[in-house]
Amino acid sequence: MTIEDIALQMTPGIGTKGAAHLLELFGDAQSIFVATADELTAKAGMRPEAAQQLIRRKGFPPAEKELVHCHRNGITAIASTDPEYPALLREIPDYPHVLYIKGDAEALSARCISVVGTRDATPYGQTACNRLVGGLAERVPGLCIVSGLAFGIDVAAHRAALAAGVPTVAVLANPLPGVTPAQHTDVARDILAHGGALVTELHSQSKQNGNFYLARNRIIAGLSAGCIVAESPDTGGSLFTAHCADSYNRTVMAVPGRITDRTSAGTNHLIRNRKAQLVLTADDVIRELMWDLGENPARLRPKPATPELTPDEAGLLGCFRTDDPLPVDTLGELSGLNPGELATLLVGLELAGAVRQLPGNRYMKLWN
Structure with a gap:
């Protein structure tokens, strides 16, 4: 320099x-x-x-x-x-x-993957984000999660990386040493304390006019081998990040959602229009990026036999007393959960590979 x-x-x-x-x-x-x-x-x-x-x-x-x-x-x-x-x-x-x-500037040259999404994240989107980041952290050495420190999925991705013990890079649309939004200053401190980095292209004399967010998103895409859109409506900055990643010949991936959910309309459209590969698990991401066929594939950690479930997820899994599929209504009766809680836990179990959804809104247990 x-x-x-x-x-x-x-x-x-x-x-x-x-x-x-x-x-x-x-x-x-x-x-x-x-x-x-x-x-x-x-x-x-x-x-x-x-x-x-x-x-x-x-x-x-x-x-x-x-x-x-x-x-x-x-x-x-x-x-x-x-x-x-x-x-x-x-x-x-x-x-x-x-x-x-x-x-740590070296974090920017690690095995970077970006995880982005809507600012109005739902429990489903946060669960998907946590599962994917946690699973990648378990399996991929040298991993670094890249996002934009915005509200919603972005900050959830940073927090998931910190919880999993892997570095994370926040790309900011403001000059350093400031942090935008200011509410995430504590997260930024944690990022720095755990081997990650805050990065921007803006010098301190840049005029702040709120027009730097889209330019910031191209850096998020450019730093990463692949981009995961965890949850997004049919408009928003995360779709622009996906567009940038696609134009840079990076792998674009998206987590599907229910067709009735507004916050999954963007991810569903990416998948439908073949602009993104559908991913449900960390293994899906690893295969899409061909990290299992890299220079030293033996370095990839073996997949844990049994991913850790939350107590609530384990309790719901216990409602499957046989290998027979169960309708959602039956699961609701057995678990005593309301429909919203039940839907969130079923997403977590499905992302963990513990259950599979079948036609007719039924679920089958996959673990013995």
């Missing part, structure tokens, strides 16, 4: 794709700033006014201030030409040239 890297980012008229174009032609930021006006206009095809901004080094005074800000707040800045820059992110066409990071 050099001051030229930050100055390139802070030069007026040089956007994300413009910086990527210049870096492709000149190799690094230092070479860009020693280029002549003719080289910038003829070789790079820049407008003369934009080329003059570089020639006059307009980005250097704010870059110097930014370096002071980073040092004062314990922020690490890395450039796309640095060896520690995450390789997967560097592959996307609109990669950010500079990343600002608090925490």
